[in-house]
Amino acid sequence: MKQVFVVGGTGFVGRHVCEKLIRAGWQVTVATRRRSQARDIMVLPGLTVLELDVHDEGALNAALAGHDALINLVAILHGTATEFERVHVALPQKLARACTAQGVAHVVHVSALGANVSAPDAAPSNYLRSKSQGEAVWLAWAQAAKGSDPAGPAVALSLLRPSVIFGVGDRFLNLFARLQKIMPLVPLAGANARFQPVWVEDVAAAVVATLTASASQAQSGIYELVGPEVFSLKQLVRLSGQLSGVFAGWGRPVVAVPLWAGRLQASLMALMPGEPLMSQDNLDSMRIDNVASGQHPGLKDLGIQPATLQAIAQDYLRA
Numbered sequence: 001m002k003q004v005f006v007v008g009g010t011g012f013v014g015r016h017v018c019e020k021l022i023r024a025g026w027q028v029t030v031a032t033r034r035r036s037q038a039r040d041i042m043v044l045p046g047l048t049v050l051e052l053d054v055h056d057e058g059a060l061n062a063a064l065a066g067h068d069a070l071i072n073l074v075a076i077l078h079g080t081a082t083e084f085e086r087v088h089v090a091l092p093q094k095l096a097r098a099c100t101a102q103g104v105a106h107v108v109h110v111s112a113l114g115a116n117v118s119a120p121d122a123a124p125s126n127y128l129r130s131k132s133q134g135e136a137v138w139l140a141w142a143q144a145a146k147g148s149d150p151a152g153p154a155v156a157l158s159l160l161r162p163s164v165i166f167g168v169g170d171r172f173l174n175l176f177a178r179l180q181k182i183m184p185l186v187p188l189a190g191a192n193a194r195f196q197p198v199w200v201e202d203v204a205a206a207v208v209a210t211l212t213a214s215a216s217q218a219q220s221g222i223y224e225l226v227g228p229e230v231f232s233l234k235q236l237v238r239l240s241g242q243l244s245g246v247f248a249g250w251g252r253p254v255v256a257v258p259l260w261a262g263r264l265q266a267s268l269m270a271l272m273p274g275e276p277l278m279s280q281d282n283l284d285s286m287r288i289d290n291v292a293s294g295q296h297p298g299l300k301d302l303g304i305q306p307a308t309l310q311a312i313a314q315d316y317l318r319a
Ligand SMILES: NC(=O)c1ccc[n+]([C@@H]2O[C@H](COP(=O)([O-])OP(=O)(O)OC[C@H]3O[C@@H](n4cnc5c(N)ncnc54)[C@H](OP(=O)(O)O)[C@@H]3O)[C@@H](O)[C@H]2O)c1
Pocket: 007, 008, 009, 010, 011, 012, 013, 014, 031, 032, 033, 034, 037, 038, 054, 072, 073, 074, 075, 076, 087, 110, 111, 112, 113, 162, 163, 164, 165, 166, 172
C-alpha cells in the first residue's frame, strides 16, 4: 500500500483530504504541531498522527522516510512578512530538501489563486507574494530532480490554486453569517472584489486525483480550483446572511466603505486579541480578483464537476 505524508492535514481542507485518501486506499501519516489538533482525523483507519515541529528539518527528514508522496496544506492567513516567509517559503524549502533526501518523488502543494510564480514581487500582498515564492521553491525542486537530462528521474509535482473555499466549518461564509447575527449592518471594504468560491470536497477530490496519477501522466502542473460562479464580496456577505436565515432570511444591510475606512478598521482589529477578521494584508490581497485566469487546467480536467454554492452553503449555515 502506498504511503503519503501530509502536513497541514488537521486543517479545514486537510480533514477532507485525509478522509478521501483513506477511502482511496492510501496509508496516511499526518504531521501536526499539536496532537490534539488531529482529534477529528485520528479515528480514520490506516491514519497515523505524528506530533512534531514541522519547522525542524531533522525531524521532518526522519519522519518522511519510507513515504511515496507528500501533500503540503500548511498555510497562515494573517501574520508579519517574516511569519509568511517562514510558513509559505522556508517550510517548503525544508520539505523539498527532505523529499530529495528521502527519495519522495510525488508532491502535491496547495497554494492559492492569485499566486504569481513568474513574478512573485508583482503579487499585491505578503500572503500572495509568499505563496508565489513557495510555488517557485517546488518548481525549482522538480527542475533540479530532472537536471539537464530530459530522461532524468521522474518526479510529479502538482501546484493547486483554489479560490476561497466554502464548506462545513469554513472561516468565510460562517464568519460573515455570525457577524450578521450580532450586528445591525455590515460595513465592508473591498466590497467589489470578485471571488469564485470552490467547495472543500472538490478541492480535496482534486488533491487526491492529482496524487493518484503517476508521474508520467498529464496531471503534473498548475491547477486553478474554482467553482462555477463568480461573486463580489458584497454578494457573498449578503448571501451568507440570507442563507443562514438572519433577519427572517433577508440578511443585514451590507454597506460598502472606502478602502481607507477598511484600513482603519483593520488597524483597530490588529490591536485586539486573537485572529483579526480582516487584516491590512487581506485587503491588499483583494486588490486583484480571485477568479480563474483560464491559463491553467481546472477541476473539470481532473474529472470533477464543481459544485455550486447556494444549496450546500444553505445546509450548513442554517444548522
Ligand atoms: N480556506 C480557504 O478558503 C483557502 C483558500 C485558498 C487557498 N487555501 C489554501 O489551502 C490550504 C489549506 O487551507 P486550510 O483552510 O485548510 O488551512 P487551515 O485550516 O488554517 O489549516 C492549516 C494547517 O496549517 C498548519 N499550520 C498553521 N500555522 C502553522 C505554522 N505557523 N507552522 C506550521 N504549521 C502551521 C496547521 O497544522 P497543525 O496546527 O496541525 O500543526 C493547520 O492544520 C492552504 O495552503 C491554504 O493557503 C485555503
